[in-house]
Amino acid sequence: MTPRPDPEPSPQDDAARAGWLYYLGGLTQDQIAAELGISRQRAQRLVSRAMAEGLIHVRLNHRIGACLDLETALTDRFGLTRARVVPGLGPGADPVRAVAPAAAAELERFLRMTDPLTIALGTGRALRGMVDALDPVEAPQHRLVSLIGNIAPDGSASFFDVVMRLADKVLAPHYPMPVPVISPTAEERAAFHALPPVRRVADLAATADVVVVGVGQMSDDAPLLKDGFVSRAELTEMQAAGATGEVAGWVFDAEGNYLDFGTNRRTGGVRVAPGLPRPSLGIAAGASKAPAIFGALKSRIINSLVTDEPTARALLARS
Numbered sequence: 001m002t003p004r005p006d007p008e009p010s011p012q013d014d015a016a017r018a019g020w021l022y023y024l025g026g027l028t029q030d031q032i033a034a035e036l037g038i039s040r041q042r043a044q045r046l047v048s049r050a051m052a053e054g055l056i057h058v059r060l061n062h063r064i065g066a067c068l069d070l071e072t073a074l075t076d077r078f079g080l081t082r083a084r085v086v087p088g089l090g091p092g093a094d095p096v097r098a099v100a101p102a103a104a105a106e107l108e109r110f111l112r113m114t115d116p117l118t119i120a121l122g123t124g125r126a127l128r129g130m131v132d133a134l135d136p137v138e139a140p141q142h143r144l145v146s147l148i149g150n151i152a153p154d155g156s157a158s159f160f161d162v163v164m165r166l167a168d169k170v171l172a173p174h175y176p177m178p179v180p181v182i183s184p185t186a187e188e189r190a191a192f193h194a195l196p197p198v199r200r201v202a203d204l205a206a207t208a209d210v211v212v213v214g215v216g217q218m219s220d221d222a223p224l225l226k227d228g229f230v231s232r233a234e235l236t237e238m239q240a241a242g243a244t245g246e247v248a249g250w251v252f253d254a255e256g257n258y259l260d261f262g263t264n265r266r267t268g269g270v271r272v273a274p275g276l277p278r279p280s281l282g283i284a285a286g287a288s289k290a291p292a293i294f295g296a297l298k299s300r301i302i303n304s305l306v307t308d309e310p311t312a313r314a315l316l317a318r319s
Contacts, residue, residue: 012049012053012055013064013066015047015050016055016064017064018046019056020056020087021089021090023056025089025098026097029044029047032046067309071083071085071312074315074316078305082305083304085312086102086309087309088309089308096129096285098285098308099130099283099284099285100129100132103126103306106281111137113142114141116143117142117210118142118145118204118207119144119210120145120147121162121166122147122247123148123150123160123161124160124216125160125223126214126284127214128165131166134166137170138170138171143175144166144173145163145175145208146161146175146269147177147211148177148270149180149182149249149267150179151179152227153229163176164176177198177202179192179268182229182230182263183268188266202269211281212283213247213248213280214282214284215283215293217291217292218235218243218244219288222235229249234262238261241253245289245293249263249269250267251264252301255295256295258271273301275299279304281305282304284306284311285306285307287310290315293305293315294318
């Protein structure tokens with residue numbers, strides 16, 4: 001049995017946290033001092049110690065005790081296969097910057113497996129950050145497939161599509177989903193999915209060995225709204241029906257149940273089935289996303305999670 005870490009932070013814990021905030025978060029020593037409640041001189045010493053003791057490499061090479069405790073608590077609470085929790089970067093910081101390196105490390109575990117895998121991916125800022133943080137690795141034995149359409153409402157390629165970007169980095173064959181993210185009508189969506197090339201890609205995505213997705217919120221700052229895939233009226237209508245979050249464009253309620261309503265009747269791509277017996281990894285962090293992540297965990301749309309410390313605490317605080 002792995003020994004539980006001491007809940008009291010050690011000097012090395014503090015140095016690791018200060019190094020994380022400085023080298024990844026881009027905070028100044030004054031900002032680190034304010035965040036940790038210490039003097040500027042102590043913040044400077046902690047950052048120096050993090051480098052001197054080799055805690056900082058390309059990625060943080062130390063698991064902070066509080067984050068380990070949160071990983072255990074999340075795993076126990078939601079029955080997760082795997083959980084990774086990283087330190088937050090402080091108020092106002094972009095949580096994607098915190099989780100991207102850890103998400104890249106999780107993806108790299110699968111890419112380095114010698115047996116061929118089909119890896120299905122969603123889209124969004126968190127997954128794009130993950131791919132940008134990934135070191136190049138040759139993995140031609142695997143196949144990458146998109147879960148979501150790659151055509152925006154104006155006909156352009158979806159800005160946050162990650163399959164082709166990842167394929168270039170790992171030299172793996174890839175299968176984009178050549179349909180609109182959301183079709184104008186349910187009939188058009190059905191017509192796209194009746195095409196043999198689309199059916200083949202959809203079948204590949206539905207039977208993937210590994211699923212990697214972001215989790216979007218359906219509050220007034222919903223990514224689907226900000227990126228132009230739904231109108232304000234559509235969002236308001238779905239909110240009234242209980243919409244809380246979305247994965248790969250498919251909208252669900254607070255319990256993680258997919259809605260038979262609104263854009264779900266027109267969404268392209270493949271819906272991630274709850275309770276998959278295979279890895280279904282969610283990459284998500286941020287206060288506004290907590291209700292959506294909670295629903296996806298509760299229904300087991302995702303069975304693994306990479307998030308940051310504040311989000312983990314918010315999830316565990318929910319009843």
